[in-house]
Amino acid sequence: MKTMKPILVVDDDPQMRDALKEAIQRLGFEATVAENGQDGLAKMANTPFALIITDMKMPRMDGLAFLKEVRRRVGNLPVLVITGYGTVENAVDSMKEGATDYLMKPFSFDKLGSKISSIMETMSSDRDIITGNPKMTRLLQISRDVAAGDTTVLVYGESGTGKELIARYIHSQSLRKLKPFVAVNCAAIPENLMESELFGHEKGSFTGASDKKLGKFELANEGTILLDEIGEMPMGLQAKLLRVLQEREIDRIGGKHTIPINTRVLATTNRDLRKEAEAGNFREDLYYRLSVFPLHVPPLRERPEDIALLSDYFIRKFSALLNKEAKRLSDSALNFLLRNQWRGNIRELENTVHRAVLLSRNQEIDISDFMLEEQPSARRVDLSPDNNKRGIKEMERDLIMKTLKDVNGNKTKAAKILGVNVRTIRNKLSEYGKFFPDEQ
Numbered sequence: 197m198k199t200m201k202p203i204l205v206v207d208d209d210p211q212m213r214d215a216l217k218e219a220i221q222r223l224g225f226e227a228t229v230a231e232n233g234q235d236g237l238a239k240m241a242n243t244p245f246a247l248i249i250t251d252m253k254m255p256r257m258d259g260l261a262f263l264k265e266v267r268r269r270v271g272n273l274p275v276l277v278i279t280g281y282g283t284v285e286n287a288v289d290s291m292k293e294g295a296t297d298y299l300m301k302p303f304s305f306d307k308l309g310s311k312i313s314s315i316m317e318t319m320s321s322d323r324d325i326i327t328g329n330p331k332m333t334r335l336l337q338i339s340r341d342v343a344a345g346d347t348t349v350l351v352y353g354e355s356g357t358g359k360e361l362i363a364r365y366i367h368s369q370s371l372r373k374l375k376p377f378v379a380v381n382c383a384a385i386p387e388n389l390m391e392s393e394l395f396g397h398e399k400g401s402f403t404g405a406s407d408k409k410l411g412k413f414e415l416a417n418e419g420t421i422l423l424d425e426i427g428e429m430p431m432g433l434q435a436k437l438l439r440v441l442q443e444r445e446i447d448r449i450g451g452k453h454t455i456p457i458n459t460r461v462l463a464t465t466n467r468d469l470r471k472e473a474e475a476g477n478f479r480e481d482l483y484y485r486l487s488v489f490p491l492h493v494p495p496l497r498e499r500p501e502d503i504a505l506l507s508d509y510f511i512r513k514f515s516a517l518l519n520k521e522a523k524r525l526s527d528s529a530l531n532f533l534l535r536n537q538w539r540g541n542i543r544e545l546e547n548t549v550h551r552a553v554l555l556s557r558n559q560e561i562d563i564s565d566f567m568l569e570e571q572p573s574a575r576r577v578d579l580s581p582d583n584n585k586r587g588i589k590e591m592e593r594d595l596i597m598k599t600l601k602d603v604n605g606n607k608t609k610a611a612k613i614l615g616v617n618v619r620t621i622r623n624k625l626s627e628y629g630k631f632f633p634d635e636q
Contacts (some may be wrong), residue, residue, distance in 0.1 A: 203228070203248070204261075205220070205227055207229075207250070216308075217229055223312060224608060228245070232254045234256050247312065248273060249275075260289055263290060263293050275294070276297070288410060291415050291417070294385060325362075329501045339369065342366065342368070350465065352464065353493035356543030357494070373418030379424055382428045392449055393411065395413060395440075396411030396630070399450075401449045404455060413457050414455065425466065426463040426464065434482050438485060440457075442485070446458060461486075490599060504534070506545055507525060511523060513548040515553055523556060529566070533548075599613055
């Protein structure tokens, strides 16, 4: 059985320590606590940790001094800093010293869980990229070469091919690897909030701006910012981004002075930005500024060598999450995977293998465990609501109920395994008329 390294909590307040430890355990992780920075360093000498969560204001050794020492001893260990409400400067200082992220007091359990999940997912994404394909091998070699400089890189390709993984790989191979890596999903931020999200705002600069907010560019200062799905950025904001790339400075909303930044910019897109620019849907000057060094990630159907490698990795990954012994693919199941078109690329393959691990009752994973029917074209059956609504609902229910059974009814763990919010699990259980305790 695979066990995950524990999370270290460093805080001088006993009540906060206990609350954080309990919250972390509810999320399905182990937790170790320390009273201050020195105590935390002593704990680190004996135990490897997956993540450190530390308060800023502590006696004997404050959070900033502790962070600096952690960075000196273990360069790539993620650190989540907790700071008091309104002390934005503390957050800035911690990010400059290499904090992975920060959390402002007071915060909710959901907010803490979201931060931890995001960091853990990033750690998973920073693993060695699995490939046996010559195109991908060449791409990784080029990525290592371009990582050495500060060149702006545009990573493009179909959805699900691993573009963000390549961007994180470039950062991990660069001289900025110990500095922040901040990813921004341009497709997920409402247009009216995107400028504030990227460049920040001053207190009182608009209705609802009750405090100063740092933008993602400032948080990524001296590190790397990833503009994920840059093709979704509104035209009005594209002009402001172009100026940032040209002048290396930003303007907070409501600010009186420009702020110089030293941030490397990487971008990803699943669109053909050249054609988008020709059609007037994307600024041509911004396209050329972003594509100083373009990298194309080939689709999975052009990487047949990787299908078996990735399938094996995903089987081991999801088996470990369920505390199960990893199974193997039957020959017919592997042949099916090799013949599939994988329009959703690696993400689709991962989801398919995930379902199979959850549903398989035998030592081998067979075609029937994919919840797909093999067709002559080796494409998936159309399971749209109009075509098979009842079947989808039943399969969804079976998947949720089996996952809950495997984790002894722990909805938080089940949500993590299924990649959904715990509220979704609760809502579905209400529909099914079944209830499970949060913890056993």
